Amino acid sequence: MKLDFPNVGETLHHHVLDNGLSVYLLKKTGYEKTFATFTTKYGSIDRRFKLEDWIEVPDGIAHFLEHKMFEKEDGDVFQQFGRQGASANAFTSFTRTAYLFGATSKISENVQTLLDFVQTPYFTKESVEKEKGIIGQEIQMYQDNPGWRLYFGLIEAMYETHPVKIDIAGTIESISKITAEDLYTCHQAFYHPSNMALFVVGNIEPDEMLALIRDNQAGKSFETPRLSARETVYEPTTVRLSERVIEMDVSVPKVMIGYKDVPQAGEAGLKQELTVELLMHALFDTTAPLYTELYAEGLIDDAFSFDYTSEETFAFAALSMETSEVDAFVGRVTEALERPLQLSQETLDRKKRMMQGQFLKALNSPEFIANQFSRYALNDGNLFEIPTLIDAITLDELYEAYERLFRHEQRTVCIVKKP
Amino acid sequence: MKGIEQFQHQLHYSVYPTKKFKTTTCLVSFAAPLSAETVADRALLPFIMEKSTATYPSIELFHTPLEELYDTNLYAGASKIGKEHVIQFQLEVVNDHLVGEDVLSQAIELLEDVLLRPNAYDGAFQPLIVEQERRLQRQRIESVYDDKMRFAQQRLQEMLGGELAIPSLGTLEQLDHVTPKSLYAAYQSMIQHDRVDIYVVGDVNREQVEQAFNPLESLGTRRPRLLPEASRGEFKRLEEHQDIKQSKLHLAYSLNVDPRTEAAIRMQVVNGLFGGFPHSKLFMNVREKESLAYYAASQYSSLSRKLFVYAGIDATKKQKTEQIIEEQLNALQAGEFEDETLQQTKELLFHQRRQLGDSPRQLIAWMSGADVRPFSLDEEMAIIENTTRDHVVALAKEMELEAVYCLKGGEA
Numbered sequence: 079m080k081l082d083f084p085n086v087g088e089t090l091h092h093h094v095l096d097n098g099l100s101v102y103l104l105k106k107t108g109y110e111k112t113f114a115t116f117t118t119k120y121g122s123i124d125r126r127f128k129l130e131d132w133i134e135v136p137d138g139i140a141h142f143l144e145h146k147m148f149e150k151e152d153g154d155v156f157q158q159f160g161r162q163g164a165s166a167n168a169f170t171s172f173t174r175t176a177y178l179f180g181a182t183s184k185i186s187e188n189v190q191t192l193l194d195f196v197q198t199p200y201f202t203k204e205s206v207e208k209e210k211g212i213i214g215q216e217i218q219m220y221q222d223n224p225g226w227r228l229y230f231g232l233i234e235a236m237y238e239t240h241p242v243k244i245d246i247a248g249t250i251e252s253i254s255k256i257t258a259e260d261l262y263t264c265h266q267a268f269y270h271p272s273n274m275a276l277f278v279v280g281n282i283e284p285d286e287m288l289a290l291i292r293d294n295q296a297g298k299s300f301e302t303p304r305l306s307a308r309e310t311v312y313e314p315t316t317v318r319l320s321e322r323v324i325e326m327d328v329s330v331p332k333v334m335i336g337y338k339d340v341p342q343a344g345e346a347g348l349k350q351e352l353t354v355e356l357l358m359h360a361l362f363d364t365t366a367p368l369y370t371e372l373y374a375e376g377l378i379d380d381a382f383s384f385d386y387t388s389e390e391t392f393a394f395a396a397l398s399m400e401t402s403e404v405d406a407f408v409g410r411v412t413e414a415l416e417r418p419l420q421l422s423q424e425t426l427d428r429k430k431r432m433m434q435g436q437f438l439k440a441l442n443s444p445e446f447i448a449n450q451f452s453r454y455a456l457n458d459g460n461l462f463e464i465p466t467l468i469d470a471i472t473l474d475e476l477y478e479a480y481e482r483l484f485r486h487e488q489r490t491v492c493i494v495k496k497p
Numbered sequence: 498m499k500g501i502e503q504f505q506h507q508l509h510y511s512v513y514p515t516k517k518f519k520t521t522t523c524l525v526s527f528a529a530p531l532s533a534e535t536v537a538d539r540a541l542l543p544f545i546m547e548k549s550t551a552t553y554p555s556i557e558l559f560h561t562p563l564e565e566l567y568d569t570n571l572y573a574g575a576s577k578i579g580k581e582h583v584i585q586f587q588l589e590v591v592n593d594h595l596v597g598e599d600v601l602s603q604a605i606e607l608l609e610d611v612l613l614r615p616n617a618y619d620g621a622f623q624p625l626i627v628e629q630e631r632r633l634q635r636q637r638i639e640s641v642y643d644d645k646m647r648f649a650q651q652r653l654q655e656m657l658g659g660e661l662a663i664p665s666l667g668t669l670e671q672l673d674h675v676t677p678k679s680l681y682a683a684y685q686s687m688i689q690h691d692r693v694d695i696y697v698v699g700d701v702n703r704e705q706v707e708q709a710f711n712p713l714e715s716l717g718t719r720r721p722r723l724l725p726e727a728s729r730g731e732f733k734r735l736e737e738h739q740d741i742k743q744s745k746l747h748l749a750y751s752l753n754v755d756p757r758t759e760a761a762i763r764m765q766v767v768n769g770l771f772g773g774f775p776h777s778k779l780f781m782n783v784r785e786k787e788s789l790a791y792y793a794a795s796q797y798s799s800l801s802r803k804l805f806v807y808a809g810i811d812a813t814k815k816q817k818t819e820q821i822i823e824e825q826l827n828a829l830q831a832g833e834f835e836d837e838t839l840q841q842t843k844e845l846l847f848h849q850r851r852q853l854g855d856s857p858r859q860l861i862a863w864m865s866g867a868d869v870r871p872f873s874l875d876e877e878m879a880i881i882e883n884t885t886r887d888h889v890v891a892l893a894k895e896m897e898l899e900a901v902y903c904l905k906g907g908e909a
Contacts, residue, residue, distance in 0.1 A: 087519070110851045110852055165845065215791035215809070219809060222741050329636075330636050330640060365560045376628075429564070434596070438595055438596075
């Protein structure tokens with residue numbers, strides 16, 4: 079299926095193969111590089127799920143599995159990509175695991191390598207044991223990173239039961255329990271083509287690329303999907319803790335204010351995400367009244383940032399700042415958010431133009447397109463609909479979002495500071 | 498890169514007309530000799546200038562038209578490049594035809610406002626913004642302490658002396674002497690005496706660029722780029738302790754290779770074999786085979802004629818890691834590497850060069866280094882292609898360990 083998006087100047091090809099794999103192809107005229115991501119809807123939160131029976135796996139296993147996929151009987155897949163002139167990478171988030179490469183030559187070989195290595199698990203007792211040392215080091219490195227500790231400290235304080243509160247890499251203790259059999263089980267459950275999306279963008283001919291991918295997939299046999307359910311937990315809208323202090327040797331204290339939101343699935347979730355993002359721009363950008371006031375008082379500066387995380391089963395807004403006056407900063411921001419919202423149509427219109435511009439600029443990057451499109455596609459959305467969705471946001475919706483989100487009982491403050 | 502047009506009036510222009518991007522990107526760069534006396538003022542100046550102008554005298558007033566123009570990015574930054582200190586102003590604008598409005602020319606006017614009509618009166622920048630930005634700069638200088646990799650690299654560079662030892666933001670003490678007046682003096686000096694270069698990538702032609710940037714034609718002084726001389730100091734070693742979980746081991750090798758020569762291009766092959774890529778010796782042996790480190794990599798700095806190695810390790814494994822790093826260099830010097838690995842390194846270096854053209858920022862970064870690297874992209878690729886095992890061995894033998902710094906965690 080060929081889809082034209084004239085307002086962003088792109089044409090997308092989408093096909094669902096017989097085995098259930100969703101394939102997206104986008105030709106970027108004039109680009110040298112081709113970028114491909116092969117993504118499974120499987121992340122750190124998928125710790126309990128049902129095949130024939132319910133299974134619980136050790137925390138951090140999705141990330142561990144991602145590391146181990148690169149090791150094969152005949153060597154390291156990184157090296158194979160390297161020999162084919164490609165640089166490969168992978169990442170694990172709360173809800174997804176993505177494998178990717180960028181290359182300017184040997185695109186067919188590299189796409190085949192990507193498909194083959196992700197679909198061919200190979201784990202041994204010895205290699206699993208060795209990996210525990212490497213990931214243990216990675217976990218320790220993150221323990222020294224104040225920004226990471228702050229972020230996970232916040233999430234952990236916000237959530238009662240939802241597994242988003244568990245560090246993506248797990249703990250040294252939890253990964254020590256991982257076995258090769260566990261890895262095979264997770265691979266079988268979540269790496270079925272019907273749970274995955276392949277996105278290829280760049281210097282390609284879509285028809286030829288599709289034929290190559292079809293042939294590759296037709297040559298492999300897959301069992302019927304075994305995954306029948308993922309655990310859903312009850313999570314209250316209110317936060318677990320309203321404040322959390324982590325002691326670390328940092329020069330300037332770091333603070334994050336989190337507001338827990340009610341998650342939405344599918345297209346409603348994507349619309350909610352854009353609405354809250356626009357709202358946060360209106361409230362916290364440098365042109366906002368609150369920013370101007372706090373800047374004059376020396377309470378806010380370039381170190382300030384904000385972010386909205388939205389997935390099917392969890393959603394939260396986070397404001398982040400580094401300041402020696404944490405209490406004053408938190409007090410002023412909270413107080414402002416407890417007042418009724420005042421927003422003009424003029425501001426809304428300007429913020430829409432701004433977000434449209436941001437989106438168009440991001441389309442320069444094939445990496446952005448592939449990563450974000452895959453995320454949208456696995457949530458039943460379409461990235462190129464963003465301009466239309468932004469355009470449709472109304473002032474009333476912003477007021478609703480404000481009322482729903484910025485409530486005192488949904489707020490957590492996390493601080494990293496010296497003992 | 499084919500298609501780059503270069504021309505000169507008072508200012509020097511490099512323009513790459515292309516329709517493949519959604520945006521047009523412009524960079525105005527001011528370069529002055531690097532000195533410890535001026536670095537604190539010059540490092541703070543861009544943060545002040547990008548915040549407001551005489552026409553739009555507050556952050557709120559200045560950022561409003563930028564948002565209105567489809568989130569035009571206008572940001573400024575400063576960096577050390579070899580023996581020079583460079584202040585850059587970058588503009589990124591959505592192409593007119595995508596939004597059906599004339600955005601670019603309005604955005605360039607805002608950039609010119611920043612450069613020609615700063616928010617300053619009576620020879621001083623606006624005190625409120627200076628005060629806030631100075632406080633913030635203080636935090637930035639202090640926060641290097643929180644980023645242990647950066648901290649260790651800064652300490653290593655201090656050991657090496659010369660330009661490398663000058664911290665890019667200046668010291669806290671130097672920052673204490675920065676005032677609204679001293680910043681204005683730095684601004685005056687910048688627009689009068691710096692070498693000014695303009696780079697544009699996007700849906701434009703030469704005439705458009707000449708016309709749009711004409712108001713800047715009176716700025717700056719044409720003077721040649723300064724390059725660091727070769728230097729090779731006595732071997733030094735330093736170990737410090739902090740309460741951290743992962744220790745940092747940083748090494749500096751000096752090598753006498755002129756950055757304008759073929760040898761400097763070939764050094765990238767050497768670096769690629771040593772520690773620049775996931776297939777490099779450092780990654781394969783220090784991290785993978787011996788499980789000594791979470792990361793171990795190297796970086797070649799052609800301008801400063803150094804090669805840096807850095808590793809994140811367990812405190813107890815410092816000596817062993819150092820020994821294995823040395824063994825990897827010895828192996829390179831003895832020519833112990835596969836032909837296939839050499840070819841793989843070249844492929845990745847080709848790939849890096851080919852993909853430059855896909856990112857406006859990378860394109861501009863490459864264009865701005867072109868006067869130090871006298872080769873075209875195709876010529877560079879040819880030099881890499883014909884780099885032999887003998888070249889690699891000879892260059893690896895040039896490398897001499899000059900400094901070792903270790904930031905140790907665990908028990909002191």
